[in-house]
Amino acid sequence: MKKIIICNWKLNGNKKFIKKYIKILKKNNKLYNNYIICISPPIIYMDYTSKLIKNTNILLTSQNVDIHLKGSFTGEISAKMLKNINTKYIIIGHSERRLYHKENNNILLKKIIITKKLNITPIICIGENINDYNLKNSKKICKKQLKYFIKKKGIKILKNIIIAYEPIWSIGTGKNASIKHINKINKYIKKYINNKYKNINKKFKIIYGGSVNKNNAKEILKQKNIDGLLIGKSSLNIKEFLKIIKNINT
Numbered sequence: 001m002k003k004i005i006i007c008n009w010k011l012n013g014n015k016k017f018i019k020k021y022i023k024i025l026k027k028n029n030k031l032y033n034n035y036i037i038c039i040s041p042p043i044i045y046m047d048y049t050s051k052l053i054k055n056t057n058i059l060l061t062s063q064n065v066d067i068h069l070k071g072s073f074t075g076e077i078s079a080k081m082l083k084n085i086n087t088k089y090i091i092i093g094h095s096e097r098r099l100y101h102k103e104n105n106n107i108l109l110k111k112i113i114i115t116k117k118l119n120i121t122p123i124i125c126i127g128e129n130i131n132d133y134n135l136k137n138s139k140k141i142c143k144k145q146l147k148y149f150i151k152k153k154g155i156k157i158l159k160n161i162i163i164a165y166e167p168i169w170s171i172g173t174g175k176n177a178s179i180k181h182i183n184k185i186n187k188y189i190k191k192y193i194n195n196k197y198k199n200i201n202k203k204f205k206i207i208y209g210g211s212v213n214k215n216n217a218k219e220i221l222k223q224k225n226i227d228g229l230l231i232g233k234s235s236l237n238i239k240e241f242l243k244i245i246k247n248i249n250t
Helices: 017-027 045-050 079-084 095-100 105-117 130-134 139-155 177-197 217-221 240-250
Strands: 003-008 035-040 058-062 087-092 122-127 162-165 206-208 226-233
Touching: 003 087, 003 206, 003 240, 017 045, 017 058, 017 240, 035 087, 035 206, 045 105, 079 087, 079 105, 087 105, 105 122, 105 139, 122 139, 130 139, 139 177, 162 177, 177 206, 177 217, 217 226
Parallel strands: 003 035, 003 226, 035 058, 058 087, 087 122, 122 162, 162 206, 206 226
Antiparallel strands: none
């Protein structure tokens, strides 16, 4: 099974940047034939990016989605609209959305449901803050975040999804979680979910995000319990991103 690598550009980029990035990525397509490569640009450039990656093996990922499919919701974008421009994945529950947009578990669950309804794969972000990490509560926090969705909709809500373990204290900070810690948490999550529904762990993926770079990507990705990477800052520079790909191939 191919491992997935997602470039989350957040609130960065413009048409010139995207055009150049995709052009270079296309030229180096042999580097990532063994991976699923996804680009997640700002919403305003989703359709533009979709056209640039047409007829390639690069997939489109959205940074957000609304809880409604249509209606009087100024400034929002629906899963139906995203489906119309060939969006394959949607990031849900990123810590920045939880913090700055006050998205709680109830809102996130609605986003997961509506995303799956349109057969787009949700990428559900979970993770602990620095205080919980220091108190050794990482497992407890991740379990609590997933437990809410399971309690409301049953374990099958996690079927055919991607879980992104992103320790909040590591996102964009340059502080790297140890390989031992990452593997321990991802292994725990898989075991927890599998205990709820036998063999369901074969029907979802767990990836890691949090200050991923050219120096740690290979070691993270080769771990048994990690199915991919969610890369933020290091994915904004195409040269740096290609170094990541080259390193994980060696």
